[in-house]
Amino acid sequence: MATGATDSGTAGMSVMQQLVPLMSLFVKTYFRAEVRGEQHIPDDGVLIVSNHSGGTFSVDMPMVATAFADRFGAPRNVHTIAHDVMFLGPFGPVMRAFGLVPGSREGAVEILRSGESLLVFPGGDRDAMRPTRDGAKIDFYGRQGYIRTALEAGVKILPVVTIGGQETQLYLNDGTGLARFLRFDKMFRTKSAPLTLGFPFGLTPSLPPNLPLPSKLVTEILEPIDIEAEFGRDPDIEQVDEMVRKRMQHALDGLARERRFPVLG
Template identity: 50%
Template sequence: MTIEETGSSPVTQWDPVLTKRFMTLVRPIAKGWFRSEVQGLDSFPAGGALVVSNHSGGLIAVDVPVFAIDFYDTFGYVRPVFTLSHDLLFQGPQTQLLEGTGFIRATRDNAAAALRAGGVVVVFPGGDYDAYRPTAVANTVDFNGRTGYVKTALIAGVPIVPMVSIGGQENQIYLSRGGWLARRLGLKKLIRSDILPITLGFPFGLSMLLPVNLPLPTKIVTKTLEPIDVVEQFGVDADPAVVDAYVRSVMQKALDELASARRFPVLG
């Protein structure tokens, strides 16, 4: 999700034991159904880091568990992976599980607190807009003009780690974000959404969020890139728009390389 300006979150709620159990539960889905792999962790920096990634898979986006499973396998359960998430996820009995496994409300204060504590914070600047990008532009990095993550990295004094993922957007066919329909129905006021995606999948065929189609067993490959020290490269008064353009260009190049190595949709 995108980073908002205000709010607080119990970043100290992260529970390594609960997280390890949760990773054990989702591992068969990531490694079995999606045959996931994560590349580039050998150059991942120590301490706090802001992981900036494209977002894929629509309603059933598995970017976080795909990354977290390999991250914890590599570094152990000593440095938490936090994910900035929409407020709607914390409405119900699942809140304790989410907070215990590293999901925090998407506010700038929460992100900064987690980063200063040495955590790894995953942010998807494009949010749902990115996760529901049409299949025709599945391999395009598009944050919809959002650059707030740059300020967060500067405030917390941590590097940005670009990350790209391919395959998740092949779990069904994404026809349209349905922005026109969302505006007509007033979804911005109801659920803070500018889109009402129209997709085609299995087993229900055409869907507008509901009914929920099952994700195809598409192979997902994720790659973390070299960390970017914003102050070192762009200065203490870095223009977020300039930094964002650079981050997206680095990500787009890496995503293009993953796409060129992919032989077939879904199969990988």
């Protein structure tokens, strides 16, 4: 079972668990966050697979943590695979205290086998930095390692989609060419440096980051996927990946149809 609140109050809780109430208040007020499908969250550990939105100020992780807290009535320990740059220098111990872990399959499998839940963003930084016009598009850029991780750990996949993150500022392009030119790929191991338009820096190549606009965020949690039950003991990885993305795209398309105005929702 995933770690939750203990009888001794916050003494046995991680930093992330202790901050969930504050994060929940923030996303529900500033972003008017709405989460649907909490009933689909299983009681045991699961690999949460989500699209990634919002660039430098992505709030996907707080949205998922809030959903788990609402589902179980108390903060649950949800780890998140994070970009390697987050662990450079003195930031490493701090990031780990917040439940972030480097992107290794061995570490991910160990977490999942312990009964805890793990959040992954297969699309990575390119997904988080995608143009605003593609805000309702699922693209993992060919990354399928999450499926092998779920199979090795023996857990289900829990697909999650969020809309509104790419409206927290205006992302004008994907920024892959600019990232190479500015050597962001070498300095920060990121392949995207999109031109963004926002406040207070106006037009900027993602760094320095503009403050996020209060775009309404809607997250939908889909039914868990038991890979072995649906595809057998030796599944075709590409077929599973296509199915996961197709179900997520269908859900995201539905959220996009409901959205009437940018930012306002």
